Ligand SMILES: C=C1C[C@]23C[C@@]1(O)CC[C@H]2[C@@]12CC[C@H](O)[C@@](C)(C(=O)O1)[C@H]2[C@@H]3C(=O)O
Ligand SMILES: O=C(O)CCC(=O)C(=O)O
């Protein structure tokens with residue numbers, strides 16, 4: 001259950017909603033401001049084809065409706081944490097009221113993606129969706145680079161690399177009352193179906209996350225004052241989250257946002273998150289162009305995405321994964 005100390009005191013109207021059809025310089029300034037203050041915003045009028053979204057969503061609904069054994073057989077069989085998962089998140093004992101499908105987005109995995117008899121339909125929906133959200137992520141990164149007066153494509157070239165390491169995650173959260181109906185809770189607790197932790201608090205490791213959900217709420221983001229703000233669901237919008245690597249590249253100017261998902265009383269939630277990462281050997285450190293003043297400290301040392309991942313996957317979901325890369329920590 002969500003702890004009482006983790007109260008929600010701010011409201012959704014504090015979350016920036018950026019209309020991407022507006023003037024480019026205005027949009028880029030709004031994005032930079034949102035990344036600097038919260039590390040989170042929503043985009044509307046984003047030009048992603050609604051048919052591509054609804055095809056992906058329908059395939060996800062069909063997938064989660066299958067029997068568990070069939071879901072577990074989704075191919076190709078890849079190493080954990082990839083593939084179908086139920087409750088277990090990562091490799092270190094984190095659990096949540098969620099089932100998910102985690103897919104690595106390299107062309108080989110996509111070409112081999114199959115389950116049941118619907119393999120082509122499923123893999124084609126995933127391919128089209130990922131192409132569209134990757135394009136959106138690049139556009140957002142280019143707008144933020146422009147707003148920061150950095151050379152064009154400074155960030156997007158990292159995720160456009162042929163061997164970039166991106167992931168698609170489909171999450172399905174049962175409603176709190178579905179959970180209670182499963183008989184897992186004492187009868188005395190059954191008068192109220194309290195929200196439960198679907199996906200515990202964490203930051204996303206990669207550069208940028210582009211996330212969308214059906215019309216059911218549950219996502220909450222942490223504001224710098226420590227309050228948790230529920231994000232109202234809007235299936236026509238995408239949520240954009242700054243990841244750990246973008247915080248490093250901007251020398252802490254952008255905030256890698258802590259967030260979590262909780263279950264909702266009567267409805268189940270479906271979210272689809274695209275995590276845009278660089279290639280394994282990409283060197284990640286504060287960009288020299290960001291450190292403009294001679295006396296400005298460089299907050300992080302340079303590391304590769306492979307270094308980060310090796311370390312990150314040894315930690316629990318809610319742990320801070322950037323502390324070890326602070327320049328104050330000895331390199332040796
Ligand atoms: C406990 C963990 C699960 C996670 C890898 C990690 O070691 C720490 C980060 C987690 C996270 C959060 C964002 C994405 O959902 C994810 C796929 C990722 O890249 O980092 C998950 C990882 C996971 O579920 O395996
Ligand atoms: O389902 C959500 O809205 C959040 C999921 C999430 O944070 C993740 O998959 O990393």
Ligand SMILES: [Fe+2]
Pocket residue numbers: 202203204259
């Ligand atoms: Fe996340």
